[in-house]
Amino acid sequence: MQFVMKFLFSQLAFFSQTSGARRNQRLLLRFLLFLTGMISIYSVLFHVLMLYEGREYSWVTGFYWALTVMSTLGFGDITFHSDLGLVFTIIVLVTGIIFMLIVLPFTFIQFFWVPWLEEHAKNRAPKQLSPEIRDHVIITNLDPITMKLVEKLERRNYEYVIVTGDQQYGAELWDSGYKVVIGEPDDPETFRRLRVERAAMVVATNDDLINTNISFTVREISEHVPIVSTADNEHSLDILKFPGNTQVFQFMKMLGESLAERTQGFGSATTRVSNFDKLLIGEISAKRTSLAGKIIAETDLRQKSGAIIIGLWEKGNFEVPQPETMIHPSTLLLLAGTEEQLVMFEKYYTLPGTEYSGDDPVLILGGGRVGVAAAGRLKEYGIPYRIVEKKGSLAGAGNDFIHGDAADLNVLKQAGIEQARAVIITTHNDAMNIYLSFYCRQLRPEVQLICRATNERNVAKLHMAGADLVLSYASMGANAVINVLKTDEISMFTEGLNIFSLPMPAVLAGKTLVESRIRPLTGCSVVAIRNAQGLLVGPDPMIPLNGDDDLILIGTTEAEKKFTDLF
Template sequence: MNIFGTSLRERLMYFAGLFIGTIILYTIIYHWLLLTFEPSVHEKAYHDSLQKVVETLTTAGFGGDTDNWTTPQVNLFVVLMNLTGVALVFLGIPAFAVPLLQEAIKEQVPTSTDEADHVIICSEVPSGRVLWEHFESADMPYVFVHDDRETVRRLAQNEINVIHGDPTQLETLEAANIAEAKTLITDVDDQTNSSIILAAKQLEPEIEIISSVADSEIASQHQFAGADRVIKAKQILGESLASKATTFYAEELRDSIEVESEIDVLEVLVEPNSQLVGQSIRDAEVFGSGRLTVVGLWHNGRFVVTPHPSTTIRENMILLVVGDQGQIAEQQLDPVPAPRGEISSVAICGYGFVGQTVEAELERAGIDVTTIDIDPSLDTDVTGDVSKERTWDKINVDDIDAVVLVLSNDTAMIATALLLEELLPEVEVTARANDPNNIWKLYSAGAEYVLSLPTITGEIIADRVLPEEGLITPETGFEFGRITAPKLAGKTLREVDIRRQTNCTVVAVEREGKLITEVDPSMRIQEDDILVAVGDSSAIKKLREFTEQPPKSLMKE
């Protein structure tokens, strides 16, 4: 038995049994040796032999028995007892003394917080990280609750506001100061989330609770338990994948520009080893020249229109860049390949709940769908392993414009992405990563866009708590519009404040046959300008109405 590989309690029990057993055995042997081999000893009590054995093993002394140790047999056994005592000491140091010392000096993890008017996050680390990064950027107080001590210790060392405890227990939520919290977010698993909701409502019936469900059928149970908002994570993931598989924003914006110019529009993937990672858009040298402008970005299933210059560029972002063609070539940016044309046919690999959601969204958009899964019991168009070329031989691949990978295994998806890169290099591949750590692997394997369930869940929940302007999600949709605004001529974009008035964002201006992409708030609208704006359909309609009949205070005199 390897006693050093067990828990401290198990080691203690084993060592105690070994020590007591050794004392009993040695007492019996010692007693017998004295009576058998020592002629001067005719009788001896067992308790006296026990005392001498304990004294010898613990090296406390030999007492008055040394005169009785005259024979080789007894002396050899006394030597054995001494060596055994020393061995037990050396055994006990690594087994007990060292672990106990480590426990004594080990940094204590936080178990409570004094935060007030804060958000309590009960989730796994991947989605929790998305949330606390958003809250820290917005200066919103929060506390992250996790039941793994080592995870809490590591996060605390990285200055994350975290406490250790089981969030399903009342005492943990009390330690998270739920009495003064404004919102509780729970995104662990469907059953655990239900327990957390009930515990939170028991303590604070009025607290706002946002929960996440993987199984949409569980949503009503969370609402019954007391959740104010329930995020159907897998459904949103499927909608996002369907949206990205059929939406190429660079093409949409390019089609909205009618002037002839040297300006190009492209989507750029920020790779993990890119020098852009960690810089703000403002500080990135490639965008600091003024000849390249970031007018939007894809990140974790959300499209942000005209991101703020202070926005930090992160790995796996897709930036929508407008700028001079020569400058784009000079900067050696790596554009996401454009689709061959309009997306009219999509292959869905994996037919679980997310795959079925993607199918429903695409069919709603009038797109032909081919479903593939290895499980013969599922009602798919093709049965087979999509990581094998023979499965694709069953399909007319020439008709496929895009592929969506939603398998349950990341390794299989990476293998499939590699196969598609070789088999169908012109086809756009959108993929779901089950583990966020595998996102970069799928990009490296050839996928054009990758989403993971934990990150998109965190992003959607963060948007519920911190609504972000200029955000496009699968729930809102978007379109570009070309708007003339002669009645606003002479006014600056800051004075007009189109975003606040209409929820649209101006991303470019056509003026005298040229395209201006550096849309500064101080820019004055000219009578013949054409504003290129983005927003959902209702916002574009509102913008047209606003420019046709602006408030009198804004109208050209």
């Protein structure tokens, strides 16, 4: 009973909190007074007409009759006998239907129930964090990048919070399972309630104007908390860096340049996709090497070059290398080694005649920011390109731009699809990218097809449609932020893999890599060992492991978790 009373008083207190709630309360009260007056008038008329028929009832009976007739209950225990009384009954019945069965529920819902539900929904998300929280990540916008970032933070047991000034939107995010705090991101008090001075990082992925405002707001409270921000425009870089942002990313430009760098013949034969200290990660298509058709045990890769195969990609499916693993022409090899070792790999294993032909252009389908960035990167290396863009406002001038629909065969022929060495698909619409991937694959089965994916869930579909390589915009952005947060780990957005460093587990000290069975047990591969002498890339699997060394491993997030759980 005490709980019920407390709940009732708390809900009634809601109607005195805001001017809107008080206004609704007055309107509802006015209607109830009007309805009460109508029932009172009908009760008086009931007595008058009953006296006309020679009958007399109490005042309570009059109210009882008026309520039962207006609510259409109509028990029938009290009725009029005269025509005048019956006409009065009909009038009472009709007005009761209108005001008690239609207007009253609508008024109650409009001025009481809906406001209460909305306020209840808004109050589900908290307005501040616990005073004890620390080392958390504050996110100011939820988009494909930060959605992927939240997944990675949860897997790594990082606390995070999304801040929004829209209470309804915040309630929806809260119901969806996100950790949310309600507050305006340009209000210093909001960040005080978010304990920003103890945060590990602030991530701002709004537009350039809002990001600038957020950065200055955070710096007003804390001079040291790292701020990672995005910039849509080139001229915003200096402005966003002024408040002392730790890192400002142009993700669209990064994605376009990365797409271009995956083109066959771009720079060296092996594309460098990541690095960890002096350790480089490179990728190369097996059909450009003499390794196609062999199993890994037959390659003598470690003996000749020092580089090692740390993974194989077959149409988007990652495979941990085993001695008996077959290398197919369609396989994308993932290599690890120093710069010298990768150069030696190219010397011994790259096939002659697979270099880029200067006469064959690269087709870029989509002339937005990503497509223009890809073109700029190709131009730096003297690689000819053609941009196909449907929108006249985006299509540039000159022979490098083709104004037309990339789904039109004549447009693609005009752009040079029949001679193109590679096709880069850069539109922001994943459905369109899937369509264009399939279309281009049917036109040119042998062409290299590189594609952008905005959402991670569409990566597999793009591979099914024929793309050789898919780069995820969401993964790229999320991994770039994670790389700033965790300096002992490098996330590779092209493959969804992580390179990470861990102290040597005590249970492995004294064992060899073969005896440790790290790869079969966890799916992680040891690519290097770091000790007092430096970095040992591709360590001999038969040397004993030293307890003072650090292991540098590569694997998926799930494989990393298995390793930490097991060792």
